[in-house]
Amino acid sequence: MEKESKEMKPIWYFVGLMLSAMGAVVLIAGVANYLSPPARQTVLSQLHPELWWGSVMIAAGLLFFFMNRHSKTE
Amino acid sequence: MTGNTFKYGMYVAHFYWIGAIPAMLFLGLYMMPFYYSSRIKSVPGYLKLRFDEKTRVLNGIAFAGMTLLVSGINLYAMALVLHTFLGWDWNISMWISAATVAAYVTLSGLMSAIFTEIIQFFLIWFGLFLVSILGIVEIGSIHDIFHRVDELYKTVSYTTLWSTSGDPSLNGMLITWGGIVLGLGFVLSFGYWTTDFLVVQRAFSAKDLRTARMTPILASFFKMAVPFIVILTGLIAIVLANDPKSGFSLLKDGGQINYDSALPLLIARYYPAGLVGLGVTALLAGFMAGQAGNISAFNTVWTYDIYHAVLNRKASDAHLLWMGRAATIVGILLSVGTAYWAKSFPSIMDYMQAIFSWVNAPLFATMLLGMFVWWITPNGAFWGLLTGMGSSFTMFLAVKFSWIDPRLLTLSNVQSDMAANFWRAWWAWLICFVFTILISLFTKKRPQEELVGLVKGLTPEAGADGILWYRKPETIAIVSVIVLIILNIYFW
Numbered sequence A: 001m002e003k004e005s006k007e008m009k010p011i012w013y014f015v016g017l018m019l020s021a022m023g024a025v026v027l028i029a030g031v032a033n034y035l036s037p038p039a040r041q042t043v044l045s046q047l048h049p050e051l052w053w054g055s056v057m058i059a060a061g062l063l064f065f066f067m068n069r070h071s072k073t074e
Numbered sequence B: 001m002t003g004n005t006f007k008y009g010m011y012v013a014h015f016y017w018i019g020a021i022p023a024m025l026f027l028g029l030y031m032m033p034f035y036y037s038s039r040i041k042s043v044p045g046y047l048k049l050r051f052d053e054k055t056r057v058l059n060g061i062a063f064a065g066m067t068l069l070v071s072g073i074n075l076y077a078m079a080l081v082l083h084t085f086l087g088w089d090w091n092i093s094m095w096i097s098a099a100t101v102a103a104y105v106t107l108s109g110l111m112s113a114i115f116t117e118i119i120q121f122f123l124i125w126f127g128l129f130l131v132s133i134l135g136i137v138e139i140g141s142i143h144d145i146f147h148r149v150d151e152l153y154k155t156v157s158y159t160t161l162w163s164t165s166g167d168p169s170l171n172g173m174l175i176t177w178g179g180i181v182l183g184l185g186f187v188l189s190f191g192y193w194t195t196d197f198l199v200v201q202r203a204f205s206a207k208d209l210r211t212a213r214m215t216p217i218l219a220s221f222f223k224m225a226v227p228f229i230v231i232l233t234g235l236i237a238i239v240l241a242n243d244p245k246s247g248f249s250l251l252k253d254g255g256q257i258n259y260d261s262a263l264p265l266l267i268a269r270y271y272p273a274g275l276v277g278l279g280v281t282a283l284l285a286g287f288m289a290g291q292a293g294n295i296s297a298f299n300t301v302w303t304y305d306i307y308h309a310v311l312n313r314k315a316s317d318a319h320l321l322w323m324g325r326a327a328t329i330v331g332i333l334l335s336v337g338t339a340y341w342a343k344s345f346p347s348i349m350d351y352m353q354a355i356f357s358w359v360n361a362p363l364f365a366t367m368l369l370g371m372f373v374w375w376i377t378p379n380g381a382f383w384g385l386l387t388g389m390g391s392s393f394t395m396f397l398a399v400k401f402s403w404i405d406p407r408l409l410t411l412s413n414v415q416s417d418m419a420a421n422f423w424r425a426w427w428a429w430l431i432c433f434v435f436t437i438l439i440s441l442f443t444k445k446r447p448q449e450e451l452v453g454l455v456k457g458l459t460p461e462a463g464a465d466g467i468l469w470y471r472k473p474e475t476i477a478i479v480s481v482i483v484l485i486i487l488n489i490y491f492w
Helices: A011-035 A049-067 B002-015 B021-037 B043-050 B053-086 B090-107 B110-139 B142-152 B177-195 B197-204 B209-225 B227-241 B259-270 B275-311 B317-343 B348-372 B378-400 B417-441 B473-490
Strands: none
Touching: A011 A049, A011 B110, A011 B275, A049 B110, A049 B275, B002 B177, B002 B227, B002 B259, B002 B348, B021 B177, B021 B209, B021 B473, B043 B053, B043 B275, B043 B348, B053 B090, B053 B259, B053 B275, B053 B317, B053 B348, B053 B378, B090 B275, B090 B317, B110 B142, B110 B227, B110 B259, B110 B275, B142 B227, B177 B348, B177 B417, B209 B227, B209 B473, B227 B259, B259 B275, B275 B317, B348 B378, B348 B417, B378 B417
């Protein structure tokens, strides 16, 4: 899909970086909410969705990142 | 679309299945090789080469108007997100959204638009799919969601796809299968996927023909999965809004229910701090991509197909570049106006399909005839397109102001805004198709040798030999069709 100047990282590498970074932010916010629960609780907050969804995002992000770490596209 | 599901029920899934997949596969299998090996660079540009300058300018003007209206929808949607989550005033939300997009578009080009689109795709999935998961957990299971929606709507089905399409009074969209297949599945969907400026432009950024063909075919699988976010969250919103214990209700603007607030309100319900940021980013990303794409298309069409073609033929490249930037700013200012208009509609998808039925539906007839039939003449195309667009807009006004009985268009005793859109698109397409052929029979034809590269059949196409059978676009397309059929039967 991409036709860039030579020797460029593929888009999937950046997708991996973005997902890992955002997953980390979600996970950190989740840990903070777990340690000191906020005054206003959301529905199903007892399941701590930030903790496991943040982990899923980090896992997916790292997968994209490592699979495309060495590849280059034209 | 979540808001649309709240209003119409499961029938909204047709937008992603029959209303997208056949057209995407057709684009990949038949249109991409033609676009790739022809001289086509844009739709108005094609109309000029295939027909003449006046057809190009007519389409350019209609297209510029359409992009401004659609960009207003995206702007309004961005403002809605800011209004819901941050509690900002409507006017401030609108202007801040407009300023953000102005900065983003003036700094970016087509390639960055494609890059951000891919990143936004992942952002949207990771940002919004969790709403579906948490909704299912709260209500119990997918089966429970369907069951509770069925209990709420006993006479009209909100959870079926086709089994209630024989009688329009039995389904939430109040439409028959004929309107879905002809209006949405054929005219609106093929019109969008085969003539859309952005879709066609993407074909030229592919590295080879196989990649260009595979892109829409692979994308069809992701498209088919989208209802698992939008339809499911819409049904979840129906269940919660009708459960007094849930404390969930949609926004109301001056007594009118704002259906589009369903998804933002679900995010606010389920997402704690941290995830809210992700959900809001996902929503804004989607609307911003749409807005940026439309504004870029507007400045290109205005600068090259209207300003350079009609108003100032001798303009230098530097002047055109300046004009393109000016068009971006003016386009965004005009979108703020159309955004306020979009806000006055109960659901933005109704409004968007109405716009497509005025411009894309007749254009699809012109493009189809132009690409496949060599003896269609420039005058036939121009007057056919003008009649098609004029009749579509007249039908819209005639129903809105009760000049005619809407039953004449939808062929049934009950109808919704969306049913009217689908049928209007079909009639506009048919009128354009018939007029173009009739006028072409009596006007001067262009010689065949002038049309090489412009009409399929007269254009040699690049072949793609030497690919293993299971990697061929045709094989993948068959798999896509099979998945489509299974989904439709499962949710029949």
